[in-house]
Amino acid sequence: MNAASFILKGDLCDSLDRERLRTVPDGYLVCLDGLCAGAFSVLPEEYHALPVIDCSGKLILPGLTDLHVHAPQYAFRGLGMDQELMEWLAANVFPEEARYADLAYARRAYRDFTQALTRSATTRACVFATVHRPATELLMDLLEESGLVAFVGKVNMDRDCPDDLRETTDGSVAETRRWLEETAGKYKRVRPILTPRFIPSCTDPLLDELGAMAAMTGLSVQSHLSENRGEVECVRRLRPDTAFYGDAYDRHGLFGSHGRAIMAHCVLSSDEEIARIRERGVYVAHCPQSNTNLASGVAPVRRYWDEGLNLGLGSDVAGGSSLSILRAMADAVQVSKLRWRLQDDSLRPLTVPEAFWMGTAGGGSFFGRVGLFRPGYEFDAVVLDDSRLTAPRPLTVAQRLERAVYLSEDRDVVRKFVQGREVSLPS
C-alpha cells in the first residue's frame, strides 16, 4: 500500500533555520504520497479535496531522530548510575548484553524497547543491538513491525570483554556477513549499519574486515568516540600507531570515507580529531544525559555547531536514562550552560531552537530529507497534546514548544506519522 495523502491540521512547529523556529498556528501540513508538500496557514486550493486529520489545538512537530541508542540497555535504564564508563560497562552493560544469547529473553526485552520507542516522539533511530546475530535480527523484525525507520547494528567485539560476549575475529566477521545476507532486502524501513562497539573492544584485523565490508557495500558505520577519560587513555595505550582516537577508525575506513559514519559523544575530541570529523562529514551524536550520568563531561557542541559539523542528539539509553529526544534537547541546553559557566565561557550556551534543530533536522538529515516540514521532505510528524501543561493565559506556539522540550512526557504523544503512514501507538 502506498502512503496516503492527507492534511494534518494543528499548531505546526519546525525549524526556520538552525537558529530559529518556524511556527504556523492552526496550520495545514500537507502529505502527498508519503512526502511533505509544505506547511500552510491558509490551505492552497489544490489540496482542498484531501482528507483532513483534525488535531486542532495540538502541537505538531517533525518526528524526532535518536542518533544513538542501545536497545539491550533499555532493560536497565535508570540503574547503576553511580559509576564511570569503563566500570559501568563491566558491571552493568556486559552482563546484561550477555543475556541476549537467549532469544526468549531478547524477545521480552526488545519488545519493551520497541514499544517504548514507538510510544515516544522519536520516528527515526540508530540502534545498537548486541553481538548476537539472531537477537539482532529479532530486533530488526520488531522495529520493522513498529513502523519506525531505523538503522540497526549487530555489535562487533573480539577483545577486552567477558568471555560470554567476546567473539573470535573470524566468528565476528562471519556472523556479520551472515547477518547482512539474511536481512538483505527483508525490510522496508529497517537497515543494517556496521557497528564495531568501540576501539577498545575491536582488534585491528576485525576493523580491517569491517572496513572492507564498508568499502564493498557502502554501509554506514556507528560507533563511540572520545567519550570518557578512561576510555580515551585506553585507546591511546591500545593504538599507539594512531594520531588520535578517531584516526583509529579512519585507518580502517570506518570514519565516513566509504559509507557515512555516526560517532557518539565526542566529549574529548582534540583539534585534529574535530578537523577529521569535519573533513569526513562524520555525524556527531551528542548525548548530554549519558555524558552527565557517566561523569564524562560536556561535549563542546557550540564549537561543533559553529564549525558546521553534522550534529544530532542521542538518548544513549542506558547511559542516558530517558528515551525522550525532547528531554535530550532540554539536557543539551542545560549542560551547555554548565559547561559555559564552569569550563569555558567562550562557548555560549545552546538555545532551545538550536537544540530542537539538532533533534529534528540535524539528526534527521542522516536519514535523507527528514526533520523539516518542507516540500519534498519525508512526512514524519508527531502530534503532542500539551493541554496537560496548563497555563493561566494563552501561550504562543513557540512558547508551547519550549515548554514541551522541558516538560512533555511520552504520554503526550497522541499520534505519530512516519513516511506518511500513521504508526500505531502502544497503550
Add this chain to the structure above:
Amino acid sequence: MNAASFILKGDLCDSLDRERLRTVPDGYLVCLDGLCAGAFSVLPEEYHALPVIDCSGKLILPGLTDLHVHAPQYAFRGLGMDQELMEWLAANVFPEEARYADLAYARRAYRDFTQALTRSATTRACVFATVHRPATELLMDLLEESGLVAFVGKVNMDRDCPDDLRETTDGSVAETRRWLEETAGKYKRVRPILTPRFIPSCTDPLLDELGAMAAMTGLSVQSHLSENRGEVECVRRLRPDTAFYGDAYDRHGLFGSHGRAIMAHCVLSSDEEIARIRERGVYVAHCPQSNTNLASGVAPVRRYWDEGLNLGLGSDVAGGSSLSILRAMADAVQVSKLRWRLQDDSLRPLTVPEAFWMGTAGGGSFFGRVGLFRPGYEFDAVVLDDSRLTAPRPLTVAQRLERAVYLSEDRDVVRKFVQGREVSLPS
C-alpha cells in the same frame, strides 16, 4: 477528626542513614493517630487489628519535601530559560508576579499550582507567594484545602523592582503585619514564613522591621543566597557594610538567630558564609535544576554534606521547570558529577541514596520529625505505581527506587498520606 490508624502494605523504602537506603520488601508501615509506629517485614501482633491498605507491589516512600518553590512562577514553568537570573527576573518573573494583584487571575494560577503540587510526590513545601497579601492568603487557603503541609510567605520588596510590584517600606511592613494577623490560627497545616525576596529588593529599614518581627514571633524566614554572579555582585555594591551576602541577612536577625531560616541556592557561598550558615543552623535549599537553567553553576553540596549543614532539595519552580522532587534528586546527582568533572574533583559526586535523603529526611526535618519511617515520625507516605517502568527481570526495591528517581512521573503517584490523612489526588 483525628488521623486514622492503619497499615500500609507494600515495598517500603526510606533512609537507613544519610548514605544508605533501608528497604522492606512487602512490608508493613504502621500509622497510629497520624504518627508512624515503624516499618516491619513481619507485622507485630499488637497491630493485627488495624485495617490494612494493600499497596502490594508498589513502592512506598516517605513524602518528599520541596524546600524552595515559587507558586506564582508555576504559570510560566519551562519558559524563558535562555537568560541569567537578573535578566530573567526582569523579563519573566516580575511581569508575571504583578498579575497576582488580580485575585481572579491568582485563583486560576494558584489552583493550577496547588493541584500540581498535590499530584506530585511532595507532601511538604516552603512556598514563596508574591507581595500581594490577598493572593497570598488565597494560596494559603488552597494549600490548606489540599491537605499538604506548607510554609507560605508573602514576599517583601521595597526596592529595585517594577513600580507595580514595589511596596513602600511602611506598606510592606503593614501588609505583612495584617497578613500575620489575618492568618493567625486559621489553618491546621499551613503556616506563615517571613519572606524578604532577597537583599537586592529589600532596604535596610524593611529588613530591620522583618528582623524585629522574627524576634518577636519566632517565625521562620526564607530567602535567596549567593545564587548567581550578577546577584552576588549586586549585593556587594548595595551592602558595602556587610562581610558577605549572608551577613546582610544576619545583621537584621534574619539568618536563623530567631526563627529558623532557609536559604535557597548557596552556589557561590564563601568560606565565611558557609561557616555562618553552619553556626546559625540555616537550611540550604539545593535547587540543581534552577541553578542549571539560569547558568548559576553548581552548589558545592558535597562540602555542605561533609560539614553537616542542614540540607534539603528545592524545585525552585520556575527557575526549575519541574515540580518533581524525585527529579530534583536525579538532577542533584547529575550536576554533582559535572561539578566534579568540570570544576573541582575534590568534591566527589552525590549518590542516589544521598540525594534521596536530602529530598526526604533532610528537607523534612525543617518540618520536625518528618521524612523517615521511624516510630514517632509524622506519617507522610507516597505510594508509587512503578509498573510502567518495565523490566525483563525482577529488580530489588533499591533498584526500583533508583529508577523512580530517574524516570518516575507525577502520574505514578497513586496514593498519598500526610500526617496520617490520605490526600485526594487531583485527576
